[in-house]
Each structure stands twice: as C-alpha cells, then as structure tokens.
Amino acid sequence: MIKELRVLNSKGLEAFRQGLRSKRADIRTYAKSIGNSAEYTSLIAKLEQPLGTPKTRMDVGVILYPLIGPSAPYSHIADDPMFWAWMSAVWMEDIIGPTEPVRSEERWIPDFTTRKYYRHLLQGPFVLYRAHSVDPTKIMVLLYQEVSKPGEVVAQIHASNDLAFSSAAELANMLYFDSATGAIKRGAGGNGAGSARRLASSFLNQFKVTLDIVGMTAQALFDILPAEYDKFKTK
Amino acid sequence: MKRTLNNTNRRKITQEQYSVVPASAGDFTNLIVEWDLVNLSLSSTDALTIEFATTGGRKRIELGEVGNGKGKLEIPNPFNTAVVIQATLRASADTQDGPRLWTAVSKGKSVILAIQENEDSSILPIVPVPNLTRLWALNFSGNPVLEVCNSQEIYANLKGNPAFFASLVPAIVQEIAERYLLGIGESRNWDNWPIFFENFGLSAEELDRFDALDVDTRLNEIMDKSRAIAEEYSAQMSIVSRVVTQLKELEND
Numbered sequence: 032m033i034k035e036l037r038v039l040n041s042k043g044l045e046a047f048r049q050g051l052r053s054k055r056a057d058i059r060t061y062a063k064s065i066g067n068s069a070e071y072t073s074l075i076a077k078l079e080q081p082l083g084t085p086k087t088r089m090d091v092g093v094i095l096y097p098l099i100g101p102s103a104p105y106s107h108i109a110d111d112p113m114f115w116a117w118m119s120a121v122w123m124e125d126i127i128g129p130t131e132p133v134r135s136e137e138r139w140i141p142d143f144t145t146r147k148y149y150r151h152l153l154q155g156p157f158v159l160y161r162a163h164s165v166d167p168t169k170i171m172v173l174l175y176q177e178v179s180k181p182g183e184v185v186a187q188i189h190a191s192n193d194l195a196f197s198s199a200a201e202l203a204n205m206l207y208f209d210s211a212t213g214a215i216k217r218g219a220g221g222n223g224a225g226s227a228r229r230l231a232s233s234f235l236n237q238f239k240v241t242l243d244i245v246g247m248t249a250q251a252l253f254d255i256l257p258a259e260y261d262k263f264k265t266k
Numbered sequence: 267m268k269r270t271l272n273n274t275n276r277r278k279i280t281q282e283q284y285s286v287v288p289a290s291a292g293d294f295t296n297l298i299v300e301w302d303l304v305n306l307s308l309s310s311t312d313a314l315t316i317e318f319a320t321t322g323g324r325k326r327i328e329l330g331e332v333g334n335g336k337g338k339l340e341i342p343n344p345f346n347t348a349v350v351i352q353a354t355l356r357a358s359a360d361t362q363d364g365p366r367l368w369t370a371v372s373k374g375k376s377v378i379l380a381i382q383e384n385e386d387s388s389i390l391p392i393v394p395v396p397n398l399t400r401l402w403a404l405n406f407s408g409n410p411v412l413e414v415c416n417s418q419e420i421y422a423n424l425k426g427n428p429a430f431f432a433s434l435v436p437a438i439v440q441e442i443a444e445r446y447l448l449g450i451g452e453s454r455n456w457d458n459w460p461i462f463f464e465n466f467g468l469s470a471e472e473l474d475r476f477d478a479l480d481v482d483t484r485l486n487e488i489m490d491k492s493r494a495i496a497e498e499y500s501a502q503m504s505i506v507s508r509v510v511t512q513l514k515e516l517e518n519d
Binding site (some may be wrong): 041109110112142147148154158161162192193196197240241242243244245246247251255 | 319
C-alpha cells in the first residue's frame with residue numbers, strides 16, 4: 032500500500048529509464064524498489080489514508096483526483112513528469128502482470144511532446160478525468176479500460192487536444208460505448224466506416240478547421256454526423 | 267445541415283497580428299492579449315476567442331466582438347502553473363442554423379510563462395553569480411539555468427532595465443535550441459523545453475530527421491533552424507516593439 036506521495040529525482044529517473052531500456056526480467060519489482068527508495072525519490076507528503084490500487088483508467092482518476100486535482104492539496108505535482116514516473120514505478124507491479132510486456136518507455140515515463148504525452152498509462156487517463164471531472168462517466172469510452180490496455184479509441188481521440196478536452200470525447204462515448212456490456216461496440220476500433228479513427232481524422236479534424244466544434248455540445252455534433260456513423264447511433 | 271468546407275472565406279491571422287504576454291514580470295496569474303486585425307476586414311460583430319492549451323488541458327476565453335479590429339485585454343491565465351502554453355486566436359460568426367463558423371484563425375503561438383529567479387517551476391531559472399566574467403551565461407549541467415553577472419551587485423540594475431532581459435531572450439532561445447537539436451547530454455530530456463520546441467515544428471519525427479542527416483548538412487540545418495526559432499519567438503513575443511515602447515516611456519519620464 033502506498034502511504035505517501037513522492038517524485039523521482041534525476042538519479043531515480045535515470046535508473047528507471049535504464050531499467051526499462053534494458054528489458055530486465057524483474058522490471059516490475061525493480062521499478063517498485065526505485066519508487067520506494069529514499070535515494071531515488073523525494074517525499075512530497077505523507078498520506079492520511081493509503082492509496083487504493085487502480086484496475087481501470089477510471090480508477091486512476093478516482094484515486095488521484097482528490098489528491099492532485101485542481102483544488103486538491105497537492106495539485107502542484109499534477110503535471111510534474113517526475114511524479115508520474117514515480118507513480119508508474121510504484122504501481123507497475125499492479126498495472127501489468129508478470130508475463131505482460133512493458134512496451135514503450137513513454138507508457139511509464141511521460142514524454143512531454145504534445146503528440147506522445149497521452150500514452151503515459153497514468154497521466155493519460157488522469158488528464159482526461161480532470162478535464163471531464165464534472166461527469167467523467169460521459170467519457171467512459173476513454174476510461175473503462177484496464178490501465179495497461181487503453182486501446183484504439185483512446186489512441187484516436189486522445190491524440191488530439193481539441194478532441195480529448197472537448198465534447199468530442201462525449202460524442203465518441205455516445206457512439207462507441209455500449210453501457211450494457213461496459214465495453215466498446217464492435218467495429219469502433221480499426222479503420223472501417225464509422226470507426227473512431229474515421230471520426231477523428233475524417234470528420235472532427237476536418238470540421239474543426241471550419242466550424243467551432245469545441246464550442247458545440249456532444250448532441251449538436253451527433254446531429255451533424257454523416258450517414259456512415261448511423262450504425263453506431265442506433266445500437 | 268450542408269456546408270461547403272473549402273469555401274468559407276476564412277482569413278489567416280498572422281503571428282505578428284496578436285501577442286500574449288504576462289501582465290507583469292514574474293506574475294503569471296494574468297495575461298495581456300493584444301490584437302490588430304484591421305486589415306482582415308472582419309465583420310464588427312464577429313466574436314473573438316482565444317484558446318490556451320497545455321499537454322494536460324485546453325481552455326478558451328471569449329474576448330468579445332471584433333469591433334474596429336484592434337484591442338487589448340487583460341485576462342486571467344487559465345494555466346497559471348504551466349510554464350509553457352500555446353495560444354490560438356480565432357474569430358467566428360454565428361450561423362442561424364448551427365455552430366459558429368470560423369472567419370479568421372491563427373496558428374498556435376508558444377508563450378513562455380516562467381523565466382524567473384530561482385523558481386522550481388521556471389522553465390529557465392535565473393541565478394545571479396557574483397564572479398561571472400560575462401554579463402550572462404547558460405549553465406547546462408542539468409536543465410538550462412540562466413546565470414547573470416552580479417559583480418558589485420549589478421544584478422538589481424540589470425533586472426530593472428527593460429532592455430536587458432528582452433535582448434537576451436532570443437539569444438538564449440537560439441543557444442538552447444542548438445544544444446537541443448544537437449542532442450548534447452540530457453538535452454532531449456529537459457523539462458518543458460521539448461513542448462516549447464514542438465510548437466516551432468520540432469516534433470519527435472523532425473528530431474529523428476535531423477539526427478539522420480550527414481554531419482555538415484546537420485550542422486548547417488541546426489544553425490539555420492535555431493536562428494529561425496529565435497527570430498520567430500522574438501516576433502511572437504513582440505519583443506522589439508515592447509522594448510521600444512518601454513524605453514520611450516523611460517525617456518519621457
């Protein structure tokens with residue numbers, strides 16, 4: 032159980048980075064040892080209640096928002112890459128199983144270029160939750176997944192700030208999230224007609240050049256969708 | 267609703283037509299937005315909007331109607347803990363049957379919010395150094411740090427001169443850009459600078475392209491690109507006109 036908030040120091044970041052790059056078999060326990068080491072981290076605060084462990088992307092927001100959300104006591108570390116690197120080091124063991132691949136470095140250490148930052152397994156869902164904190168259930172399509180498996184719809188929508196932080200995210204939810212099964216609808220991934228990829232690249236990213244889509248409601252966007260999205264409207 | 271996407275008479279707002287700067291040095295809670303769109307002949311009733319984006323969010327502020335095309339407004343900074351934000355200015359017209367239609371748009375503009383003294387949150391902390399043999403120097407032992415000469419405690423005088431830091435900024439950006447493009451030491455892992463440079467076209471893919479060039483071409487392109495970034499940033503921040511105005515005001519006092 033995590034009972035304090037810490038950030039990696041530069042030595043800790045380098046150790047974590049080298050651990051990821053060397054693809055060591057014990058990376059999960061090694062990462063945790065870095066995160067728990069006084070040599071590699073700096074203390075931010077001791078917590079009154081231990082942190083829960085996230086299973087889904089939604090859990091990441093639910094657990095961390097009261098601590099680092101905009102009005103929370105430790106909001107100043109919410110955009111600190113050293114905090115997110117530490118968080119993923121101490122939670123790695125809970126996020127991926129022993130045989131699950133670590134995959135790319137930016138999933139664990141934030142890459143602060145605008146094109147890749149959302150790939151971080153914890154910061155990615157947290158910023159979505161924060162941006163839609165009034166009612167995060169309206170973007171379940173981006174938050175219902177297991178932490179380590181964000182999937183295609185997240186990649187398409189979250190890759191663009193315009194879409195991720197506007198009602199376009201709610202539109203994706205209206206189209207692709209099946210509340211009965213608690214998962215995305217068949218055909219939402221991939222690149223077929225009406226897919227999330229086409230919603231982002233062929234509809235929203237083209238319309239936003241001409242129309243103020245950020246100022247529109249999800250329903251207004253829904254109402255002007257071309258016919259190719261009909262199959263997702265009706266399910 | 268049917269629209270012709272490519273025929274909107276949408277105008278382009280150039281980087282020189284608007285500026286976004288902190289309302290006062292060292293305090294980033296408010297920003298001053300200034301614009302001159304007179305030559306675009308927009309309708310006076312079009313609405314002006316400015317959007318700010320960081321990696322973790324996007325927020326917009328309505329600036330009011332275009333009016334005579336020129337204006338200046340102090341607004342709250344929606345990301346006052348960020349060190350770099352991207353600003354985009356747009357004008358739009360209401361359509362009776364649906365969403366607002368853009369009538370003029372700008373490209374994004376990077377705004378550095380935190381070049382300040384010894385602040386952990388600063389993109390470029392400033393440290394007065396008593397025995398520095400130059401007026402200023404960049405220290406790259408970790409994240410970039412600006413060292414300023416404080417021989418005989420002249421730092422206070424330098425800091426109070428509006429031309430001093432303004433004249434340094436383009437040279438600083440150029441030197442940091444060179445190091446970043448060359449990939450020296452830990453430069454590619456610096457805090458905050460990668461997103462700053464991405465706003466000038468230095469994406470991860472573009473860095474890969476630079477890295478793959480032969481030595482001579484690479485050096486030439488890096489020098490050219492660094493200079494171009496410094497000049498573009500100087501223009502974006504309206505550094506010359508701001509300093510001219512400030513110095514004229516001092517002269518009149």
